[in-house]
Amino acid sequence: MLDFGKAENKEPKVEKTRCPRCNGTGRVRRYKHIDGGKCFSCDGYGHVWLTVEVPVKPKVVALEITLQRIRDQAPLQDCFSYARSSFDTNFAKLVTALGNPSDPSATVSIGDVAKTYGASFAVSWATGIPEIERRTIVRMVLPTVERIVAATEGHGLEKFVSELRKWVNGDDTVVFHRSVVRKAFLRAEDPTVCVKRAGEHLRAISRTGTAQRPDNIDAPGVLNEARNVYREIARRQGADRVQAAEIEHQRQVADIVAVSPPLALKH
Structure with missing residues (x-):
């Protein structure tokens, strides 16, 4: 992609x-x-x-990362080996899907990463792709915020999300003058707060420019807050919180795959 x-x-x-x-x-x-x-x-x-104005062909940025870069993200082995073991298993899955290439510069798509390592890892690593546009990062996570806004009656974010959708679809006349999400020190599990925090993360990501400073772009924060929303909704309804969060996670993976189709894990 x-x-x-x-x-x-x-x-x-x-x-x-x-x-x-x-x-x-x-x-x-x-x-x-x-x-x-x-x-x-x-x-x-x-x-x-x-x-x-001379129409110029936009610079093409591949939404791909190399196997070497993925390997470089490997966590330090903890005392139980769980983190490293899981990482290595997923890495082996990608390598096998690519046909066991010996070249570490072989690439996979961000969609492949999402299907293997999860949505949060995928959007986090995507921000490190040189010259990737913030609009592309927002395109991956905006559907998540649209869902939680709809599920929680918006909390004042409806207009912001609507304008952001126009911007993602190519309307450069949309201007985000200020934060539309106020910061509040409330109960962390309150869906209202989670939605607002997700909106704040999204507003920060959508500032014009390329994703040159990954530390300022908390795309995983958007996805994590959304899963918190569904956990709390499930708790209040007496449903399975873990299952509710996992269902949302699978939707998030699908959103990323829609933007960056898999190169290795096509099925």
Whole structure:
């Protein structure tokens, strides 16, 4: 899957065109008493030179990472070996799916990572892809916030999420002037607080630019807060909290795969 990132800067194109003020005549009849009606917009020449925006092909950024980079993310072995063992098992699954390549620069998609390591790891590692656009990161996690806003009656985030969807779909006229999510020190498990925290993370991610500072982009925070919402909703309904969170996690994986289809784990 390719992310059409920031386009390269090119010299503006200048074109000769008919003067809109005098319609190409070089004279403006109603001002004929001033310098013979000479058009001062074109200096009497009947044409002007205008700068024209040159459509440029956006720079293509592959939503892929190398096996070596994944290997570099391996956790230190803890006393029970659980973290490292699980990581190595998942890594072996990816390598096998790729046909056991010997080249560590072989790549897999962010979708492959989501299906293997989970949604949070996938969006976290995606932010480290050079020149990836924030819009792409938001595209991966926005459906999650849309779901929790719908499930919890919004809490004032409906307009923000609606505008963000327009921005993700290519509307560059959308401007996010300020945070629409206030910070509050309330009970951590309260769905209202979780939704607002998820919205705050999303607002931060959506600031214009590429994802050059992963420490400022907490995409996993959006996904984690959403799972907290569903855990608490399940608890209040007397349902299985773990199952509710896992169902949401699988939806999150599907959202990421929709943006970055798997290269290795296609089935």
